[in-house]
Amino acid sequence: MHNFSVEELKEMARQIRRDIMKMLMISKSGHSGGPLGLADIFSSLYFKILKGNPKNPQWSERDFFFLSAGHLAPVWYSTLARAGFFPISELDTLRKINGRLQGHPAPPKTHGLPGIEIASGALGQGMSIAVGCALGLRLDKKPNHVFVLCGDGELDEGQTWEGMMTAAHHNVDNLTAIVDRNFCQIDERTETVMKLEPLSDKWRAFGWNVIECDGNNIEEFLFAVDTAKKVKGKPTVLIAKTFMGRGVSFMEDDYKWHGVPPNDEQGKKALSELAPTKYGDFITFEWEKE
Numbered sequence: 710m711h712n713f714s715v716e717e718l719k720e721m722a723r724q725i726r727r728d729i730m731k732m733l734m735i736s737k738s739g740h741s742g743g744p745l746g747l748a749d750i751f752s753s754l755y756f757k758i759l760k761g762n763p764k765n766p767q768w769s770e771r772d773f774f775f776l777s778a779g780h781l782a783p784v785w786y787s788t789l790a791r792a793g794f795f796p797i798s799e800l801d802t803l804r805k806i807n808g809r810l811q812g813h814p815a816p817p818k819t820h821g822l823p824g825i826e827i828a829s830g831a832l833g834q835g836m837s838i839a840v841g842c843a844l845g846l847r848l849d850k851k852p853n854h855v856f857v858l859c860g861d862g863e864l865d866e867g868q869t870w871e872g873m874m875t876a877a878h879h880n881v882d883n884l885t886a887i888v889d890r891n892f893c894q895i896d897e898r899t900e901t902v903m904k905l906e907p908l909s910d911k912w913r914a915f916g917w918n919v920i921e922c923d924g925n926n927i928e929e930f931l932f933a934v935d936t937a938k939k940v941k942g943k944p945t946v947l948i949a950k951t952f953m954g955r956g957v958s959f960m961e962d963d964y965k966w967h968g969v970p971p972n973d974e975q976g977k978k979a980l981s982e983l984a985p986t987k988y989g990d991f992i993t994f995e996w997e998k999e
Contacts, residue, residue, distance in 0.1 A: 711792065718757060726955075730976050736804040741960060745960065746954060747889055749927050749930065753931055759771075769851075773842050776835065779831075786800060789823075835857050836857055839857035853883070861908075877915055877917055881944045882944060898964055920937055921948045923949070925951050956983055
């Protein structure tokens with residue numbers, strides 16, 4: 710679909726972060742921290758890694774991507790718009806009634822967006838869906854690859870571990886899971902709410918190949934994905950360590966920004982820290998017209 714250089718991927722990630730801030734400033738509702746932390750991963754996926762066609766989202770040879778933690782939707786919406794799946798101007802409709810950019814993502818058949826395969830938001834279900842998709846592709850002898858992204862707090866959900874066991878039992882090697890390991894969830898640090906460590910050892914015990922990487926380092930993430938796709942006979946998980954609120958000093962690594970949007974003053978401060986990019990920027994936001 711796209712084949713950006715590493716520098717272009719970094720520029721796009723910065724633009725995505727600006728989009729997230731503006732969307733949330735307009736909607737005055739939504740999640741800030743997680744989406745900001747994932748901008749580097751989403752930029753890498755949609756502008757380097759995934760096979761796809763924004764002009765034909767149901768292209769039979771596409772790679773499949775599932776966002777299990779649906780509340781992280783703002784980063785996905787920005788990425789899909791920048792990748793050409795729908796107009797960038799539509800980003801200012803986040804969470805508006807009858808709009809396509811709802812609080813949790815949905816596909817076109819349920820008044821959602823092209824490029825989205827399923828509705829998500831009920832935590833823990835994405836892994837099972839991704840495993841089923843990967844098994845179906847294997848039965849059809851198709852080379853498409855499946856990616857699923859889960860939050861680390863989401864791993865508190867038992868269904869995720871059931872899906873993990875199923876994937877390993879069936880040697881589903883056309884599946885790569887990504888865990889957004891930012892150590893934050895809605896009301897505390899993950900290790901306070903429900904201890905996850907030693908997380909890598911747990912995935913290995915469930916039969917997965919494990920690769921740890923820095924999810925905010927694009928070069929390292931790209932290398933991890935390339936390595937994962939070469940592994941045969943078992944599924945691979947990338948435990949990608951990120952910082953919630955990445956790029957915005959007063960939000961970074963603070964769980965309290967999990968589900969809170971910035972007010973106008975905070976949003977403008979955040980945007981001042983996120984340098985404009987060569988890919989352009991929005992000019993249709995009401996607060997910018999003042």
